[in-house]
Amino acid sequence: MSAAPIEHRGVVQRVEGGLAIVAMETAGCASCGQGGSCGIGKMAAGRPATLLTLPATPGIRAGDLVSVTLPAGRLSLSALLGYLFPAFAMLLGAWLGTALAGSDSATAIGAMLGFVAALAITRLLVALLPGLLPAPRLIPVAGHSPVSQQEFHHEH
Structure with a gap:
């Protein structure tokens, strides 16, 4: 049985060259069960939103509410290789x-x-096996989110 994917909601800010700039919802990070171990929460550092650059799914446009999903099993493998x-x-x-x-x-x-050998071996494995790293997916969310798009406004 496969573990449930890890999901975070966000709003697409813009799409450029096949990449989507997504403002990630971070307001709920303080109350999440993962606490201080969540990477999204740490990147947020008290800001209402964090920008991520991800491969754009066909049909995604600026302003779309999306769910960024990541297979939990692949994330565990990445942690194993990285730590x-x-x-x-x-x-x-x-x-x-x-x-x-x-x-x-x-x-x-x-x-x-x-340590250096481990980094080199990991880099070689990632180059030889491109499916090894987790690939986040953008999934359009139908309906409304409890978080308004105004909360995701983020200036560069």
């Missing part, structure tokens, strides 16, 4: 540095090399 894998590689590199040379500097260099 856990580099941390594990850094520890492995530190252990190898200690095992091979036995000095503090070798441990530090091993840790740095492990």
Whole structure:
């Protein structure tokens, strides 16, 4: 059974070159069950809206109310590759540095090399497997939102 997608509402500000600039609803972030771990809430930093640039869905126009959805399973995989894998590689590199040379500097260099290697491997995996990263989708929302479009007005 697949996990439910993660969804946030927003209003399309403009569409340019196949990309939609979406002002994300952040008013509810303080009361969300995710609390301080939500990336959207952290990006908002107290502002009423945060702008995101996403691939435009055909038919999306400025002013449209949309739901930005992201598969939860793919987000977990991204977190694994972005956080856990580099941390594990850094520890492995530190252990190898200690095992091979036995000095503090070798441990530090091993840790740095492990971290850099993890970043390079992740970047290579993403390049070779383009479907690996989560792809957010814009889905038009029918009806009205409890948040007015005026709340999404955001000047650059």
